[in-house]
Amino acid sequence: MKMRRPTTKGFARTSSLLRDRIRKASESRGFAETRVLTHWSEIVGEDMARICRPVDVKYGRQSFGATLTVLTTGAQAPMLEMQKEILRSRVNAAYGYNAIAHLRITQTAPTGFSDGQAQFGAAPKKVKATPDPETQKEAARVTASFDNSDLRQALEQLAGNVLMKNKNSKKGL
Numbered sequence: 107m108k109m110r111r112p113t114t115k116g117f118a119r120t121s122s123l124l125r126d127r128i129r130k131a132s133e134s135r136g137f138a139e140t141r142v143l144t145h146w147s148e149i150v151g152e153d154m155a156r157i158c159r160p161v162d163v164k165y166g167r168q169s170f171g172a173t174l175t176v177l178t179t180g181a182q183a184p185m186l187e188m189q190k191e192i193l194r195s196r197v198n199a200a201y202g203y204n205a206i207a208h209l210r211i212t213q214t215a216p217t218g219f220s221d222g223q224a225q226f227g228a229a230p231k232k233v234k235a236t237p238d239p240e241t242q243k244e245a246a247r248v249t250a251s252f253d254n255s256d257l258r259q260a261l262e263q264l265a266g267n268v269l270m271k272n273k274n275s276k277k278g279l
Contacts, residue, residue: 142200149200150193157182159194161212170260180213237266244269250251 147155158178165172174197177184186193193211224275237245252258 136255142197145200150196153197154186154189154193157188157212160197163206172205173208173210174206175210177212183211183213237270241266241269241273 109147111131142149142160146159150158158176161175161177163172163174176186176193192208194206197206198204242262245262248265249258249261252261
């Protein structure tokens with residue numbers, strides 16, 4: 107009988123190497139389910155993951171369920187407060203049972219102010235609208251009297267933006 111040769115050639119997956127370290131770090135903060143930390147944006151959704159992140163889970167002595175502490179910025183705290191129950195239900199769906207009974211929102215991390223300065227996610231990029239050819243011709247006509255090409259180009263772009271905004275405001279957009 108022929109022996110099967112190993113296909114990994116001595117290499118191991120990164121996930122298997124880091125699994126124990128991630129579990130140890132997450133258990134120190136009270137997370138029984140590491141997936142809540144590693145897949146936060148998938149669990150709560152991109153919009154909520156952009157404004158908050160989980161900090162720790164505390165288990166009370168008298169009450170059933172745990173308290174999840176979530177870190178957010180000061181400006182986003184009222185918005186997150188209104189969506190508290192949605193967030194709690196999504197996290198409980200990841201646990202598979204009603205593990206989180208309470209949700210606490212903090213604007214600074216319990217370990218100090220350095221954690222509170224973290225950026226949660228980038229805002230979606232806005233698509234820059236380009237003026238139509240008619241608006242570009244009008245902007246070029248307005249700025250044709252300038253001799254300096256750099257100044258003329260900058261003013262042409264400004265005039266195009268102003269003319270486009272005026273057109274959109276007349277249409278009711």
